[in-house]
Amino acid sequence: MKRLALLTLPLLLAACGTVIPDTGRNVTVSANASTITLASDGSSANSTTYTFTNPAGAKPTSITSATVSWGTGADQSVTVAIPAINLPAGLTCTAAATDPSAACNYNEAGTSFGPRSLSRSIKDADLFAKVLVANPSVTSLPITVQFNNTANALNFTFTSRASGSAGGGTAPVEQAPAPVLQVVGTGPFSSNMSVNVSGNFDSLSQMDRMILQIVDKNGVVDNTSYSTTQAQATFSVDTTKLANGNATLQVIAYTKSGLRGVSSPTTITVKNVLNPVLAVAAPSNGATVSSPTVPARVTLTKSGDTAFTFNPATVSLSLMDYRGQLIQQKTATCTPSTDAATYTCDTSFDIAGLPADTYTLRATAQVVVDGANSTPQTLTTESRFTSNTVSVNPPAATISFPTAVTLTGGTRIPARIDSGSGFFATVSDDKGIQYVEARLVGPYAEGSVETDGTRQCQASGSILPGESEINVLVLNVAGAANLPYDPQDVFIPKLDVDGSTYVPDSKPGQRYDMRVTTADTEGNRNIQCVPVRVERNLARPTYAVSKDTTPSKPNTTPGELTFTSGTWYLDNVPANSRVAAVFYANGKQVGTSFISKTNGGQLSVSQTFSDPGTYSVKWLIEDMNPTLTASTGVVTSQDGGYINVSRNPK
Structure with missing residues (x-):
């Protein structure tokens, strides 16, 4: 049994069998050489052996790159990828005695803490080639190598020499890239097509970019839609933007030094089945119409070179209000262009009797597209426009409290109010409510109580002779900014007839009118009158x-x-x-x-x-x-x- 007192966090992690990259940089590294020499062409027959040691109890870690530096400037270092060196955890066991890379299970007998080391040889030409590019002729240049996940850097002295002799020689020459491309799948292609590209850049090159160039059958060149700064990439090409037929693809690769390489051309066949485009040309989407007659024009246009059959050549047009309710519907006959690539369909709608509002014009057509099935396809499009013709429709108002009472036998009597009475009405308009006000006006003779609020204002007649005219504003409520046709409830719990403008009690045989005015945002008004008596000390039920x-x-x-x-x-x-x-x-x-x-x-x-x-x-x-x-x-x-x-x- 293991002694728990010896357990550490790294060891527990190792015992759990979970491989976690070591970010603590506990690994140390050493090399069997301290000088590096490359020929002027970048070649070297030498390799340097590096020994990586993971300390006792440390987690497993992986060495995958080395950063070589020959100064402190931003352009005086380079990171080089190397084949992964996977160091096991800092445990020793029987298996590790014969296999330095073997992983040990802490729970097995014979396992204990201990450092683990692995040695790898790396060709000098692979690790230091870019040092030579930056320093083509140098002697005893101090350089450092820092492997990832290691605690220490290694110091070397770097020297370049002539290739094949003790003197002269030239630096290695950077070669132009040799890009290639591969189209995924076999044609003909439609919709999106995948294209794999690779730059095949020289080891001495710094990549700038790669571009996929496409030339369609009409000679239209596209060399801007698809580009990358990765040495390998996959492009998803939208073939619907290309004419049907053969297209030529080439990948062009550029280096930072200005070298350019072009792949061999690859020819593919594009064959897209595209529906024609149905569009409302007038009124355009978002347009404002001020005339009572709205000209409507719809076009049906061929997409690419996909032919279609349009028979009968008619379009169904629906005019709808803001709620989506159908107002008018028409069928327009369409006229083809000379080449039958475009059909134009014209009609008009009379909106003189409609309020100023937002409307939707929806167009529907049926076509048979070549290359698709023979069943007609339904195409739909729409346009929203605003009519600013002036509405003459007054707002609607229903006054629920107070209201006249009809007695048995048909006689109608006024409502009876005081400061403990309230007011309730529901108002609406096709544009919007501006305000609702109520006034007590009079006095009038108590008779002539109508069933219609508008007629009541006329039937009340004139102020009774010898009486002082009363005209008191008892409520004024602003519109609630509701949507058109959306009703607004106006409720006032108390009618102040005892305020600064006092309303006297109604005398026997007399009454007032509560004159309610509802105005919309265009100035149209609805005026109704409700006959009332003002009586203080009313006999109320005991609610x-x-x-x-x-x-x-x-x-x-x-x-x-x-x-x-x-x-x-x-x-x-x-x-x-x-x-x-x-x-x-x-x-x-x-x-x-x-x-x-x-x-x-x-x-x-x-x-x-x-x-x-x-x-x-x-x-x-x-x-x-x-x-x-x-x-x-x-x-x-x-x-x-x-x-x-x-x-x-x-």
Whole structure:
């Protein structure tokens, strides 16, 4: 059994059998020579033996390169790759006695700590050739060699001499590269094609770049799309950019010294089956159209030299609004060019009755492409454009609170309000809402209560003789910048009739109009009137509110919300009432629930909680009892209470 006290981290790693490159540079190296001599042509019959020693307990490591330096400048060193020398871990065993490279298992008997050494001979010409290129005629030049993952550098003295004699001689001559290429697969080729290239650079050369040059059957030369700074590379060539037919490929290699080598030409055959291109030429994508008639032009153009059949030569055109809803559809007949390479299809759309908006023109055609199957292929394209024709459509507005009440027998009476009453309306527009305002104007005679808000403004007539005119702004709300046609709910919980501009109580036989104006961003307006009476000390039902949560007690689970939902209740609501529940989250209105006619029972609404915050509900009620009672027509705003939701710490 091994003594645990002797275990070290390197030894434990070795015992686990995991080979991890040694980045600690524990390995030492020595050489059997201290002078290096090369002939002026770079040749030498000599080799130097290097001994690498991994200390006891060290991890396995690999020696794969050597950096030779003859100065401190950036251009006075070179790193040379060498065949890998794999040093075993710093353990000795029976196998290592006969095989210096054998790996030892620490758990086997006879294994102990011990240094391990390997010796390798490296030809001087292989390791020091580039020293000679930089120093073609030198005597006793000090140089150092640092192998990767070793702790020490080796010092040598380098000398060059004449080749074959004691004097004269010339430095070795750098040869031009001899690049080659190989096309993967056999033709004809379509889509992407793989081409392997190799520069075959001279050992004395420094590579600059390689370029793959392609000349298609039309003589079009491409020598910019495919280049590399690697001595070997693989290019993925997009043959769809080449004309169908024979193309010639050559690789051109360049050295830093300016030498150039060109491979033998390789001929391949390109045969792509390309669909013709369907495009909307007018209106172009992103265009703005100001005329009520939109000219539409679609083109179908041959791709490369792939022929196609277009019969019948027609294109289906669909005009859609911003939602993708179909507005108009037409079929355009197409006219071919002289060579039948391009078809042009023209028609137009009348958009005079449409609002200014963004529209999509979608074109669809069916073609049979030569080389593909005989089944017609469907081609589709589209273009989005904007119409800036002025809309004359007013915004839409539905006023839910207050509203007139229809009694049994058909008589209509005004709503009854005070400072405890609220307002609710839903507005929308094809462009956008600019503002919503409401004014109390009057007084008018109590009769003439219409069922249509626009006619109500006309039916109210003139201010009663002898009365002071009232025209008080009670609300002004900006548009919410919603998308076109997206409705906006406008809710005001309290109508201030007791403020700085006081609205007197309605006298017997008199009433006011709540005149609601909704304006869109183009200045179009929708004006409606709701007949109301201002009556302080109104007789209201005794509404009761309550709420509960799910779960009933706060959830204490770490990371979870204390409550997941809440329910708000409204009791003592007379039958035939109209009720709206307006939901809030952190003070922001987030939704509405509307009940058009109650049955006298309890009302409830629920809200799900997805985030921490304060959630609440405000109720708005109008007693619409067709049998006249003390509270018929009374509008009441009732706070339903709030629920605080938090998230438990994790």
